[in-house]
Amino acid sequence: MAPRSRSRGKSMSKAAKTIRKIAGNEPIVAGVILGSGLSELGDLLIDRVAIPFSELKGFPGGGVSGHGRDLFVGTLGGKRIAVLTGREHYYEHGNAAAMRPALETLSELGATTLLLTNSAGSLDPGTRPGDLMMIADHINYAGMNPLIGEPSDRRFVNMVNAYDPSLRSRAIAIGARLDISLKEGVYLWYSGPSFETVAEIQMAIRLGANAVGMSTAPEVILARMLGLRVWACSSITNMGAGLSDEHISHEHTKLMAVQGAKKLKRLIPALVEEL
Secondary structure (H helix, E strand, O other): OOOOOOOOOOOOOHHHHHHHHHHOOOOOOEEEEOOOOOHHHHHHOEEEEEEEHHHOOOOOOOOOOOOOOEEEEEEEOOEEEEEEOOOOOHHHHOOOOOOHHHHHHHHHOOOOEEEEEEEEEEOOOOOOOOOEEEEEEEEOOOOOOOOOOOOOHHHOOOOOOOOOHHHHHHHHHHHHHHOOOEEEEEEEEOOOOOOOOHHHHHHHHHHOOOEEEOOOHHHHHHHHHOOOEEEEEEEEEEEOOOOOOOOOOHHHHHHHHHHHHHHHHHHHHHHHHOO
């Protein structure tokens, strides 16, 4: 799907106006959304301008510990990008389309690519905590869709190759160059906020999933409606329920996400440089 250009004469959103007023009018090439325990990746930006989500209409409320509460605009890999240091999840308020205003704003600012990170539990014995799993496809087990209520035919989004194959190929090549092992797999979106049961994990394995988490899929659906290319990567923080003897908790997730963050801090700038 080719990027959609904003229609002429359409007024810019209040959030986009605020960002341009504070960070300048130069377009961005990509947006980045960071998951649990990964907000420090925003520290890599050069000439960074920080804007609290609270100043941007429709942006996340920042209600989950381990997530940041700011939008950063700056340069990474020689490209001007915008980084959301946190996201809003479906489980916070029951709104699958919670990230739509933020994603529409990124598109207004010129983004044609969306890079997503999250923390996830592995269902594959060969993918362990501390590993990175690039998402090749997803299963919307939660069943909610952020396009429910969209009145136009834009809601009928083609999800084939939703996770851009060319970006995945580039990331694999970059990982090989940087000696960063990148797995690929299917991500199953579970609504949360409770973690999955042992039976649900076994079901997910039988459905063909390689990792499970509580975010990302709604954002990918929205991004594809907006015509954005998508790349997504999970930082594996634990094995799914019943697959190990570790105690699964949000605190454990935040602690283990640091391992993946170290790799993503090397991988993402190199990927942005090739956009």
